[in-house]
Every structure is written in C-alpha cells, then in structure tokens.
Amino acid sequence: xxxIVTVQLNDPGEGLTEAEIIEIRVQVGDRVEINDPIVTVETxxxxxxxxxxxxxxxxxxxxxxxxxxxVGDPLLDIDTSGGGADGSAPASSADASAADxxxxxxxxxxxxxxxxxxxxxxxxGGDDAAAAAEEPKTLxxxxxxxxxxxxxxxxxxxxxxxxxxxxxRILAKPPVRKMAKxxxxxxxxxxxTGPGGTVTREDVLAASQRALDGDFFPxxxxxxxxxxxxxxxxxxxxxxxGVTSDDSTTRVPIRSVRKRTAEAMVxxxxxxxxxxxxxxxxxxxxMELIAQLKASREWSDIHIxxxxxxxxxxxxxxxxxxxxxxxxxEDAQEIVYKHFVNLGIAAATPRGLIVPxxxxxxxxxxxxxxxxxxxxxxxxxxxxxxxxxxxxxxITITNFGVFGIDSGTPILNPGxxxxxxxxxxxxxPWVVDGRIEPRRICQLAVSFDHRLIDGALGSxxxxxxxxxxxxxxxxxxxx
Amino acid sequence: xxxxRTSIPQAPxxxxxxxxxxxxxxxxxxxxxDAAIADVTAEQMRGFYRDxxxxxxxxxxxxxxxxxxxxxxxxxxxxxxxxxxxxxxxxRPHDYLVPTxxxxxxxxxxxxxxxxxxxMFRGVSHLGWDPKALKTHPYMIVLGSQVPQGVGYAxxxxxxxxxxxxDPDKDTAVLTLFGDGASSEGEVSEGFTWAASFQTxxxxxxxxxxxxxxxxxxxxxxxxxxxxxxGWGIPSARVDGNDVLGVLAATRIAMDAARSGGGPRFIEAVxxxxxxxxxxxxxxxxxxxxxxxxxxxxDPIKRLGxxxxxxxxxxxxxVKSCEAEGHDLAMELHHHIHALPDPDPREMFEYVYAEPxxxxxxxxxxxxxxxxxxxxxx
Numbered sequence: 022x023x024x025i026v027t028v029q030l031n032d033p034g035e036g037l038t039e040a041e042i043i044e045i046r047v048q049v050g051d052r053v054e055i056n057d058p059i060v061t062v063e064t065x066x067x068x069x070x071x072x073x074x075x076x077x078x079x080x081x082x083x084x085x086x087x088x089x090x091x092v093g094d095p096l097l098d099i100d101t102s103g104g105g106a107d108g109s110a111p112a113s114s115a116d117a118s119a120a121d122x123x124x125x126x127x128x129x130x131x132x133x134x135x136x137x138x139x140x141x142x143x144x145x146g147g148d149d150a151a152a153a154a155e156e157p158k159t160l161x162x163x164x165x166x167x168x169x170x171x172x173x174x175x176x177x178x179x180x181x182x183x184x185x186x187x188x189x190r191i192l193a194k195p196p197v198r199k200m201a202k203x204x205x206x207x208x209x210x211x212x213x214t215g216p217g218g219t220v221t222r223e224d225v226l227a228a229s230q231r232a233l234d235g236d237f238f239p240x241x242x243x244x245x246x247x248x249x250x251x252x253x254x255x256x257x258x259x260x261x262x263g264v265t266s267d268d269s270t271t272r273v274p275i276r277s278v279r280k281r282t283a284e285a286m287v288x289x290x291x292x293x294x295x296x297x298x299x300x301x302x303x304x305x306x307x308m309e310l311i312a313q314l315k316a317s318r319e320w321s322d323i324h325i326x327x328x329x330x331x332x333x334x335x336x337x338x339x340x341x342x343x344x345x346x347x348x349x350x351e352d353a354q355e356i357v358y359k360h361f362v363n364l365g366i367a368a369a370t371p372r373g374l375i376v377p378x379x380x381x382x383x384x385x386x387x388x389x390x391x392x393x394x395x396x397x398x399x400x401x402x403x404x405x406x407x408x409x410x411x412x413x414x415x416i417t418i419t420n421f422g423v424f425g426i427d428s429g430t431p432i433l434n435p436g437x438x439x440x441x442x443x444x445x446x447x448x449x450p451w452v453v454d455g456r457i458e459p460r461r462i463c464q465l466a467v468s469f470d471h472r473l474i475d476g477a478l479g480s481x482x483x484x485x486x487x488x489x490x491x492x493x494x495x496x497x498x499x500x
Numbered sequence: 501x502x503x504x505r506t507s508i509p510q511a512p513x514x515x516x517x518x519x520x521x522x523x524x525x526x527x528x529x530x531x532x533x534d535a536a537i538a539d540v541t542a543e544q545m546r547g548f549y550r551d552x553x554x555x556x557x558x559x560x561x562x563x564x565x566x567x568x569x570x571x572x573x574x575x576x577x578x579x580x581x582x583x584x585x586x587x588x589x590x591x592r593p594h595d596y597l598v599p600t601x602x603x604x605x606x607x608x609x610x611x612x613x614x615x616x617x618x619x620m621f622r623g624v625s626h627l628g629w630d631p632k633a634l635k636t637h638p639y640m641i642v643l644g645s646q647v648p649q650g651v652g653y654a655x656x657x658x659x660x661x662x663x664x665x666x667d668p669d670k671d672t673a674v675l676t677l678f679g680d681g682a683s684s685e686g687e688v689s690e691g692f693t694w695a696a697s698f699q700t701x702x703x704x705x706x707x708x709x710x711x712x713x714x715x716x717x718x719x720x721x722x723x724x725x726x727x728x729x730x731g732w733g734i735p736s737a738r739v740d741g742n743d744v745l746g747v748l749a750a751t752r753i754a755m756d757a758a759r760s761g762g763g764p765r766f767i768e769a770v771x772x773x774x775x776x777x778x779x780x781x782x783x784x785x786x787x788x789x790x791x792x793x794x795x796x797x798x799d800p801i802k803r804l805g806x807x808x809x810x811x812x813x814x815x816x817x818x819v820k821s822c823e824a825e826g827h828d829l830a831m832e833l834h835h836h837i838h839a840l841p842d843p844d845p846r847e848m849f850e851y852v853y854a855e856p857x858x859x860x861x862x863x864x865x866x867x868x869x870x871x872x873x874x875x876x877x878x
C-alpha cells in the first residue's frame with residue numbers, strides 16, 4: 022500500500038515568497054531518510070538545502086532546476102509505505118522518548134552543582150516523553166500536525182472577487198510591499214488574488230506590467246552561461262534554466278533583459294525613422310580639464326571621466342536646442358517637449374543591456390553628474406538597478422568607446438528622440454594651425470527621430486556638443 | 501592572585517587567555533583554575549562531553565525543522581557548546597540566569613529540554629519553561645537588555661540578603677549572557693555602571709563568537725572585549741570558550757566572588773559561531789570557509805574527547821552511545837515538533853497584562869469578530 026506524502030516548499034527565510042530550484046538531490050525511486058537533503062533552493066537571501074521531513078521512496082518530482090517556485094507549492098512526493106530507519110513506528114518513537122527521558126536525568130546527574138533544577142528537568146522530561154508516547158498515532162502521521170485548515174470567508178465579499186480593497190485593509194507581506202514600492206506600484210491599485218485577499222508578488226508584477234504596458238524589467242534568471250566560450254570546447258553538462266547545448270551550439274531561451282532589449286529595439290527601429298550624423302571631435306582640451314580636476318583636492322574622491330564631461334556637454338547643447346528633448350506621442354498625435362532631462366546612460370551588464378537614467382540631470386553640476394554616473398554604473402553592474410531608474414528617460418548616451426570602437430549607429434531608446442554615441446578616444450595626427458600635431462580624437466554619433474527632428478536641428482545639436490568638448494570653456498558661456 | 505584582572509596591559513593584545521585544554525586535548529595545569537574544579541571527576545567530564553553532543557544534535561535538528569517549515573526561525577549555537585555547557589554547570593540551581601536567544605547549551609545545563617526552546621521559535625508560546633522554577637529568564641530577543649535586567653535582578657538579590665551569608669545554599673548570583681555584538685549596545689555600559697556602583701552579585705558572560713551577524717569583532721573593538729569592564733572597576737578575564745573545563749573553572753571563580761559579596765565579574769569566552777547567524781542568514785556571503793575550517797580544528801567536543809582519551813577515560817562504546825542518544829533526541833524532537841498543535845490564537849491576549857485590561861479586552865473582541873468571519877473548510 023502506498024502512502025504518499027507531498028513535500029512542499031516552506032519559507033526558508035523570514036517572509037520569503039518564492040525560491041529558485043538550484044539542485045535536485047534525489048531521483049524518483051531513491052530512498053530518503055528523515056533530514057536527508059532533497060532539494061537545494063536559492064532565495065533572495067541565501068542558498069538553502071532542504072531536508073526531507075519523512076522517510077520513504079521518492080515517488081515523483083514536481084519541479085525542475087531553474088524553476089521559481091512559490092512558497093507552498095509541492096516539490097516532490099515521497100512514498101512512506103516502506104517505513105524507514107527512523108520511520109516513526111510507534112515503538113521506535115516510544116523508544117526515543119524513553120531514551121530522552123533518560124537523557125534528561127543523565128544531564129541532571131552530570132550537572133554537578135545543579136541537582137535540584139536538573140531533577141525538575143528530568144521530571145518534566147519524563148512527562149513530556151510520556152505525552153509524546155501517548156500520541157504515536159499523530160507521530161506516525163509524518164508531521165501532518167494539525168493540518169493547516171484552509172479557510173474561506175463565511176460570507177462571500179459582495180460583488181466581484183477582485184474588488185479593490187480599502188487602503189487600510191490591504192494585506193501584503195513586507196517583501197511584497199517593498200517590491201511594490203521599488204516598482205512604483207501603489208498597493209491599492211493592485212488586484213489581490215492571494216489567500217485571504219492578500220496581495221502576492223505576482224499581483225504586484227501584473228499591476229506593474231499593466232502600468233508599463235509590457236515594460237517588464239526585473240528578472241534574476243541568468244541570461245546565458247557565463248563561460249559560454251568554454252562551450253566551444255565541450256558540450257555543457259551543467260544545466261541552466263532552459264539552456265540546451267550540443268557540440269556546435271548553445272541555445273538560450275529569450276527572456277527578461279534580452280527579450281526586453283529586443284522588443285524595445287525592434288519597436289524603436291520600426292516606428293521612429295532614424296537618422297544618424299557623425300562628427301570627429303578633438304578631445305585634447307577636455308582631457309586636459311579632466312587631468313586638472315583629478316589633480317585638485319575637491320575632486321580627490323570623485324571619479325571624473327570623459328563620459329561625465331560629455332554628459333555635461335550634451336546638457337549644454339540641449340539647453341541651446343531644447344526642441345530635441347521631446348517625444349512623439351502617436352496616440353495623441355502630439356509632440357511632447359520635456360522641461361527636464363532624465364539622462365539615460367546605456368550600461369552593459371552581465372544580464373544584458375539596460376538604460377538607467379539620471380533624473381533631472383539638467384539641474385546637476387559636472388561634479389554631481391560624475392557622481393551620479395559612477396553610482397549608476399555600480400548599481401547596474403551589481404544587478405541592482407530598479408525599474409524606476411530605467412523609466413522616464415528623455416535622452417540617452419551610449420558609450421561604445423569603452424569597447425574600443427570608433428563609432429556606430431545607435432538605436433533610440435523607445436520614447437526618446439535622441440541618442441548620443443560616444444566613440445573611443447584615440448591619439449591621432451590632427452591639423453592644428455596648419456601643422457600636424459598628435460591630438461586626442463574621438464567620434465560622436467547622434468541618432469535622432471526624423472519625425473520630429475530635422476537634419477538641421479540634429480546637426481546643430483551634434484555641432485554644439487562637439488564645440489563644448491573641443492573648448493570646454495564654452496560650457497561657461499552657454500551653460 | 502586572581503585570574504580576574506583590574507588593569508589593562510600596556511599593549512592590549514598581551515591580554516592572556518585562560519586555557520586548561522589545548523585544541524589537541526593537552527591539559528595544562530593552572531593553580532587557581534585547577535583548585536576551582538578539583539571536585540570534577542572523569543564521570544562528570546564524560547557528562548559534559550555527552551551534554552555537548554546532545555545539544556549539538558538538537559541544534560542541527562532544529563535547523564532541519566526550520567527548513568521543513570516547522571520553525572519560523574532558528575539561531576544556531578553550533579561551536580559554542582563548550583562555553584555554554586561550562587558556564588551553565590558553573591551555576592547552582594538557585595542562581596539566576598539571563599540568556600539571549602542563543603543559549604541552548606546553557607538551557608540544557610539548566611535542565612530545559614530542547615523542545616521547550618523550540619516553542620518560541622515555532623511561535624506557539626512566548627516561553628517553554630517556568631522561569632521561576634528553573635531560575636532561568638526567558639530567552640530575550642532584544643540584545644543588550646540582558647545586562648540591565650541581570651543587574652536589576654542582582655540588586656534585588658542583594659536587598660533580599662542573599663549575598664555573603666556564608667551559606668552556600670543561600671548565597672546567590674546572577675549569570676548574565678550576551679554576545680560580542682550586544683557588548684556594543686549602550687545598555688551594556690549602563691548596566692556596568694550600576695553593577696559597579698552597587699557591587700551587585702552579577703557575572704557578565706560574553707561569548708565572543710567573532711561575528712555580530714556579518715560584523716566581525718575586530719570592527720567593534722580595538723582591544724580584547726575582556727578589558728572593557730575594567731574601566732568600571734569590574735574585574736575580568738578572557739578564557740578559551742571552546743575549553744569546557746577552563747570556562748567551568750573561570751565561571752565558578754566569578755560566581756563564587758559574586759555570591760560572597762565580591763561584586764560583579766566579567767568573562768569573555770572566546771569561541772566561534774560555526775553556523776550562520778540564523779536560518780535566515782547566509783554566512784558564506786561575508787566570511788571565508790578557511791576561517792570556519794580553522795575553528796573546526798578547535799572544536800570543544802573533540803577537545804574534551806581527546807583529553808578524556810589521554811586519561812583513558814573514554815572509549816568507542818561511550819562515544820557511539822552518545823551519538824546514538826543524540827540521534828534519538830533529534831528524532832524525538834522531530835516528531836514532537838511536527839505533531840505540535842497550533843495553539844488557540846486567542847491565547848495571545850492572555851499574558852499581556854497580569855490583570856484584565858480594557859484595551860486588551862477590546863482587541864480580543866475585535867479579533868474574535870474577525871475570526872468569526874471564517875469557516876473551516878474541512
């Protein structure tokens with residue numbers, strides 16, 4: 022006779038709502054004892070080995086490596102009919118109790134100076150052992166202690182089940198609340214589908230997605246095996262979620278950041294007619310300015326980079342050509358001119374391309390910009406960029422120079438009309454006052470949406486950016 | 501000459517560490533410490549060995565139970581068994597102990613069975629034992645609070661005339677427990693002030709397990725913790741916390757001093773938290789496995805076992821029977837906790853005040869009305 026016990030995912034931390042399966046330690050047919058590790062999961066806090074609470078034979082496995090499992094979902098089934106070494110047959114349970122009653126008194130015996138307290142302990146131990154021995158039937162139930170009775174409201178809430186809950190009665194676990202906050206989702210806008218009318222993580226995500234019209238960002242799943250180059254030599258054996266490999270190729274499911282990047286690029290490239298203009302810029306004076314700043318005490322703990330100066334130059338140029346800081350509202354048939362600049366900085370992260378932006382960059386000094394860029398890059402590299410940091414951008418800089426590339430034709434970040442590409446700065450022969458001199462040269466590329474920016478305006482923007490970089494003092498005059 | 505010092509060496513790092521058992525079990529003679537444990541027999545030492553094995557087995561089982569969804573949280577004391585069993589057995593039944601939430605070995609030595617500890621971690625009761633009968637305060641989650649509470653209790657003992665009576669069955673002291681992290685809390689300093697001013701019969705016992713969650717002790721103090729209390733004029737000593745005999749001896753000396761009107765003492769027991777801070781923590785994120793490995797070499801159980809072996813006072817049968825008992829205890833805990841019924845949720849209103857209170861009554865009524873909205877599914 023089979024006696025199937027389902028092992029479910031319990032909250033292995035405090036208030037966690039799900040975990041990712043990292044490793045399944047058993048196979049169907051394997052014998053497990055109480056406390057044998059069966060599954061390793063990774064939560065937001067740590068990697069945790071989950072021990073079986075029953076002894077028996079693995080009858081079914083309900084999860085796969087890489088899967089995100091909500092707390093409470095079944096992991097695997099164990100057939101306990103075979104009994105086990107510690108399979109709590111009444112006799113063995115009673116034995117254990119008796120042994121432990123002994124244990125209590127023995128502890129008392131060695132307690133040296135604590136005979137009275139220890140004796141009391143031995144007595145209570147005995148009581149408890151007896152109590153435990155009286156309950157063998159429950160004990161055999163493999164921990165199905167007072168089953169958590171599923172409860173429902175006696176009276177159905179009036180109207181639609183998904184009715185909005187009054188704000189002071191919203192039920193959500195702290196991590197879910199935090200998630201909503203991070204995503205900029207108001208809890209009272211969320212349709213609660215969890216048990217007892219609680220707001221779940223999924224509910225928040227769904228609300229966030231609705232709000233963003235498919236603009237979905239966070240995903241902790243790995244994009245691709247990190248040592249993809251290793252795959253060129255040998256087929257992978259270590260499974261990544263959904264990743265398949267053979268001798269010649271590795272196939273990675275299109276998810277999360279990569280998917281979003283692809284959708285954004287396709288939508289952008291096919292809706293906004295792109296025009297790209299290029300210019301070669303003499304960066305020598307900018308580089309001298311940077312060297313001076315680096316040497317000064319005021320800047321000693323700030324990382325000042327050519328990118329920060331470019332950002333400032335772009336902001337100065339936008340000030341002179343504010344029409345470029347706009348977007349095309351197809352639905353409303355309007356052009357929306359922005360009175361602020363949220364300056365996006367495209368960042369290559371291990372999880373793919375993301376474009377967090379610096380809010381209100383037009384109000385910032387060069388120093389504040391430099392600090393913001395450093396923070397933003399660190400956050401992105403650590404994989405901690407929040408969704409809100411990637412929303413509401415107005416103009417973007419992409420720094421392909423860091424890859425040693427001279428130039429390119431950048432594609433607009435959706436909803437924006439200008440993107441500035443920053444090429445590598447290289448020492449080149451340059452004609453200065455009729456003589457050839459070694460100068461620090463880079464290429465700038467500006468792509469713009471030709472629906473609302475004409476070639477003349479786009480060229481003027483690029484020319485102004487270039488001018489500030491070539492003669493930073495112009496920033497004083499124009500800025 | 502006493503091992504409890506009142507002055508700080510010119511170079512703070514020259515603070516000695518009291519130790520009777522080396523990591524390899526080698527026994528050092530020490531006039532004062534040896535005198536304090538002259539009565540301890542081989543039989544008792546085997547008892548300490550067994551105590552440490554048992555509490556470790558219970559501790560590991562509690563972690564498993566948390567992973568099985570049976571406990572909300574567990575704070576493991578793995579690696580600290582020597583400090584706790586030694587200090588716990590240094591107390592007499594009528595002494596009073598004020599613990600943190602990581603004193604499972606202390607509790608064991610006081611005769612509190614592990615399943616009583618787990619009730620709080622399961623969230624079915626505030627406390628699994630009678631603190632008055634067992635003279636052991638409830639586990640206190642708020643760290644640092646142990647010190648003023650312990651000092652206050654000791655002030656009461658003194659006023660009750662239970663100090664320096666010359667009657668060992670009457671003379672009483674308080675053992676107050678806290679960790680290296682808690683030692684940085686302001687309450688500890690305040691408690692030291694009161695203890696020193698009133699010369700209370702309090703022994704402050706810090707298990708320096710090297711990590712305050714993810715903060716190493718080196719960040720919290722520039723001098724050995726043992727030296728801290730000397731500024732208050734509270735004599736103190738540092739002892740190897742993984743040496744159960746050294747801890748027992750030092751704590752007995754301190755408790756005797758306190759009981760006989762000698763005022764407070766402070767002990768820093770140097771040990772190591774082998775597990776993560778709690779089941780919600782991942783220690784691999786902040787400390788290297790080499791460090792854990794180096795402390796594994798200083799294990800308190802192995803150490804006492806090696807010493808007993810050198811005395812020819814331990815054999816494989818005993819070691820195996822301890823292990824088997826530990827396993828049985830773990831299984832007993834397993835079944836006991838899995839079978840533990842949920843209490844009536846209304847119980848939470850029972851112990852807020854000793855006497856009826858209108859606000860609590862109102863909240864109880866609200867809660868009952870809320871509960872009445874639901875029906876059992878099955």
